[in-house]
Amino acid sequence: MIEIDIEKKLNIYGGGQMLKFSGQMPMHSVTKIAGPSGAGKSTLLKIIAGLATPEKGRVVVDDKVWLDAESGINLSPQKRLTGFVFQDYALFPNMTVLQHLQYATHDSAWIDRLLTIAEMQAFSSQKPQHLSGGQQQRLAVIRALAIKPQLMLMDEPFSALDAKTKARFTAALSSLFDELKMTALIVSHNPQELDAFTGDEITIGE
Amino acid sequence: MDLSPVWLSLKLATVTTILLLMMGLPLAWWLSKKRTVLRMLAEVLLTMPLVLPPSVLGFYLLLAFSPQQGLGKWLHNVFDVQLVFSFPGLVLASVIYSLPFMAGPVRSALQQLPPSLAQASYTLGKSEWQTLRHVLLPNIKPALLTATVLTFAHTLGEFGVVLMIGGNIPGVTRVASVAVYDAVEQMDYSLAANYSLTLFAITFALLMGVFIYNKNQVKTPLE
Incomplete structure (x- = not known):
């Protein structure tokens, strides 16, 4: 179980807004996070x-305290080792x-599998500036997966994909999450694009 | 024309640039992080050599490292080191004087990188040092080159501070810029012109090289 109870001042719109979130999310499943722009969805993932x-x-997370502001516990990102997909x-x-991928892992079989999932074998020698927006986004996702994280935190991870690619990619990810018993929190403005994933949906900022 | 002042200038600039690459990069990285009072104070001190008359900096260094008193006396008595009127003294003065030329552009370039680059590396389990080495520094190569060349060229052109702490000892502390001054004092304008033209040509070639290398990456190498 992931248990979160936080308050943070948001540095947007003049800095007057507060992100207050209290909730629980099950492990080994996908939780979809929705909410209006500026509600603090990305900030929640970063926290x-x-x-x-x-x-x-x-x-x-899973009975381990990652953060406790009162007692001063605050594990570094390196110790939390979440798979983070940045917006x-x-x-x-x-x-x-x-x-x-090699920066994240030395497991070449795993790298090959990730390239297959993202349909990026043909582009493995390309740098990001020579990739399309959709390819860049898929690379961001598989780079986060490369460390085989216990918890995936994905911020608008499919927004740049065309409908067909999105359907194939989300289906492949869904199978992978099930196989590896991963937990994923996915922020999306478009809940329909997460249809491939079963799981709870929470809304923040309303 | 005696070329030893030119060689000495090149040697001083090379040693200073190497030392500043080792010290200036970690300092620039530290300064690029969230601003604190300590960092602000460090930035002010770092910027001082840009605005302070070189003779003032040289005067303070002369006082600090004089073998007659304080730190200079201690260094002389304990380690038998004399920094005043010596090549190591010139190097020390040059490192302090040229530090903002190395740390400044590198710090600005690091601050302009999206914070998410370093954050992405941290979430992959990489340390701050690994992130600096594999992610941050490779992505600011134009700024690194600019900083390196500016440091080298600036050290070549130093005059006031090296004259104050090094004096004008042939083969030891008489660098090319001091040799120009010395030649003019002796009314040998032909020699002064030769040294000046040599410094001008080296500096021009260095800056031209940076402009050509950076032409596709930034508008001018000074950005």
């Missing part, structure tokens, strides 16, 4: 990953597709 720190609250992809311009 879980250890990339942002709330003023108050706790984050407990802006955060690809490394100096690395090819293959180098992105």
Whole structure:
């Protein structure tokens, strides 16, 4: 179980808004996160990953305390090892597709499988600036998967994919999540694109 | 024309640039992080050599490393090291004087990278050092080259601070810029012109090289 109870001041719209979230999400399943723009969905994912720190609250994952603002516990992102898919992809311009994956893992069989899932074998020697938006987004997803994380945190991970590619890619990911018993929290503005995943849906900021 | 001042200038610029690559990059990386009072203070100190008259910096270094008193006396007594009027003294002064030329462009370039690049690396389990080495520095290559060349060229052109702490000892501290001054003082304009033209040509070639290398990446190498 992922237990979250946090409060954080948001640095948007003049900084007056607060993100308050309290909830539980089951492990080994997908939880879809919806909510209006500026509600703090991305910030929530970053807090879980250890990339942002709330003023108050706790984050407990599978009975391990990742964050407890009161007692000063705050595990680093390196110790939390979440698979994070950034909304802006955060690809490394100096690395090819293959180098992105090799930076994350030395398991070449796993790398081959990820390239197959993302249909990117033919582009493995390309750098991000030579990839289409959809290819960049798929690379961001498989790079996060490369470390075989316990928890995937995905911020608008399918927004740049065309309908057919999205259907194939989400179906392949859904099978992979089931196979590896992964937990995933997926933020999306378009709930329909997550139809391939079964799981709970939560809304924040309303 | 005695070429030893030119060689000495090139040697000083090379040693200074190598030392600043080792010290300036970690400093620039530290400065590029979230601003704190300590970082702000460090930035002010780092910027001082840009605006302070070189003779003032040289004067303070001369006082600090004089073998007659304080730190200089201690270094002389304990390690038998004399920094004033010596090549190591020139290197020390040059490192301090040229530090903003190395750290400044690198810090700015690091700050302009999207924060998510480093964050993505951290979530893959990589340390800050691995992230700097494999992700951040490779993505600011134009700025690194600019900083390296500016540091080298700036050290070549130093005058006030090297004259103050190094004096004008042939073969030891008489660098090319001091040799120009020395030649003019002796009314030997032909020699001064030769040294000046040599410095001009080296600096022009260096900057031209940076402009050509960076032409597709930034508008000018100074950005």
